[in-house]
Amino acid sequence: MSVDAIVSLKQVHKSYALGETRVQALRGVDLELHRGEFTALVGPSGSGKSTLLHLVGCIDEPDSGSVLFDGTDVGKLDDNARSRLRNHKVGFIFQSFNLVPVLSVYENIELPLLIHPNLTPTERRERVKAAIADVGLEEFAQQVPDKLSGGQRQRVAIARALVTQPLLVLADEPTANLDSVTAHRIIDLMLELNEKRKVTFLFSTHDEKLMVRVARTLHLQDGALRP
Ligand code: ADP
Numbered sequence: 001m002s003v004d005a006i007v008s009l010k011q012v013h014k015s016y017a018l019g020e021t022r023v024q025a026l027r028g029v030d031l032e033l034h035r036g037e038f039t040a041l042v043g044p045s046g047s048g049k050s051t052l053l054h055l056v057g058c059i060d061e062p063d064s065g066s067v068l069f070d071g072t073d074v075g076k077l078d079d080n081a082r083s084r085l086r087n088h089k090v091g092f093i094f095q096s097f098n099l100v101p102v103l104s105v106y107e108n109i110e111l112p113l114l115i116h117p118n119l120t121p122t123e124r125r126e127r128v129k130a131a132i133a134d135v136g137l138e139e140f141a142q143q144v145p146d147k148l149s150g151g152q153r154q155r156v157a158i159a160r161a162l163v164t165q166p167l168l169v170l171a172d173e174p175t176a177n178l179d180s181v182t183a184h185r186i187i188d189l190m191l192e193l194n195e196k197r198k199v200t201f202l203f204s205t206h207d208e209k210l211m212v213r214v215a216r217t218l219h220l221q222d223g224a225l226r227p
Contacts, residue, residue: 004034004035004036005032005033005034005035005068006033006034006035006069006070006167006168006200007031007032007033007056007067007068007069007070007168008031008032008066008067008068009029009030009031009032009055009056009062009065009066009067009068010030010065010066010068011028011029011030011064011065011066012026012028012029012030012031012055012062012064012065012066012067013026013027013028013029013062013063013064013065014026014048014051014055014060014062014063014223015063024223025048025051025223026048026051026052026055026062026223026224027222027223027224028065028224029048029052029065029223029224029225030225031052031056031218031225033056033168033200033202034200035167035198035200036194036198036200037200037201037202037215037216038190038191038194038200038201038214038215038216039201039202039203039214039215039216039217039218040203040204040205040210040211040213040214040216040217040218041053041202041203041204041205041218041220042204042205042206042208042211042217042218042219042220043204043206043219043220043221044206044221045206047220047221047222047223048220048222048223049172049173049204049206049220050172050204051223052204052220053170053172053202053204055067056069056168056170056202057086057090057092057168057170058074058077058082058085058086058090059086061074061075061082062075069085069089070085070089070167072085087112087115087164088116088164088166089166089167089168090166090167090168090169090170091112091160091161091162091164091166091168091169091170092161092169092170092171092172093154093157093158093161093169093170093171093172093174093203094157094171094172094174095172095173095174095176095177096177097145097150097153097154097156097157097177098157099145099153099156099157099160100145101144101145101146102144103144103145104141104142104143104144105132105137105140105141105142105143105144105145105148105156106128106132106141106142108145108156108160109128109131109132109156109159109160109163110124110128110163111160112160112163112164113127113128113163113164116164127163127165128163131159131160131162131163132159134159134162134193134197135155135156135158135159135189136155136189137152137155137156137159140152149182150177150178150179150182151178151182151185151186154174154175154178154182154186155186155189157174158174158186158189158190158193162193162197162199167200168200168201168202169199169200169201169202170201170202170203171190171201171202171203171204172203172204173203173204173205173206174186174190174203174205175187175205175207175210176205176206176207180209183207183210184210184213187210187213187214190203191213191214
């Protein structure tokens with residue numbers, strides 16, 4: 001594992017039970033992600049992108065092979081320790097935004113900080129305000145998500161992922177529910193945050209047009225990374 005690797009996967013296999021059989025979702029994936037990188041994971045639907053993001057993000061464990069996250073062997077952790085690692089070091093952005101409809105933009109972004117007990121209320125407020133400013137939603141802080149466009153909702157989700165200052169942000173098809181102009185704006189925003197705030201991103205997409213925007217592209221096909 002190189003010095004600046006945040007995540008290192010070695011010969012990772014993952015399958016799911018499907019009736020009497022098993023679906024092989026990942027078949028021997030080797031991968032390193034480094035601090036400051038902006039990486040696109042590209043592949044058709046069913047190629048294993050979500051499965052790979054779940055393993056990188058310590059949501060799930062492999063059947064075999066190893067996942068090292070920030071030097072910790074994730075396979076050796078119990079569920080609680082794995083959740084703690086995930087809550088403190090990983091930010092997630094989802095295709096369908098996953099915002100809480102009854103909470104305001106501000107409260108949605110504040111939510112993940114409520115389990116960070118060492119922050120004072122003032123520090124928490126400053127973090128939330130900075131995250132809102134980073135995604136350009138100052139005017140919308142008191143709105144509920146229903147009042148916002150798809151692109152704005154995804155900005156809220158990006159701010160929520162960043163507010164804990166995670167080591168790595170994972171985005172599972174973050175642009176799939178957006179029109180192409182908005183999709184490019186969301187990628188622009190992620191690229192800007194990568195450059196200015198040094199946020200490390202791994203995002204998945206099946207849209208070949210988006211991957212040309214990105215320095216590092218990984219191609220997943222039938223559960224394996226193309227060489
Ligand atoms: P992608 O994100 O590229 O669409 P996935 O990682 O979701 O790919 O899925 C990879 C393969 O694993 C697919 O064949 C899918 O049907 C299967 N799969 C994913 N999750 C499950 C699950 N929970 N149970 C059964 N099969 C699954």
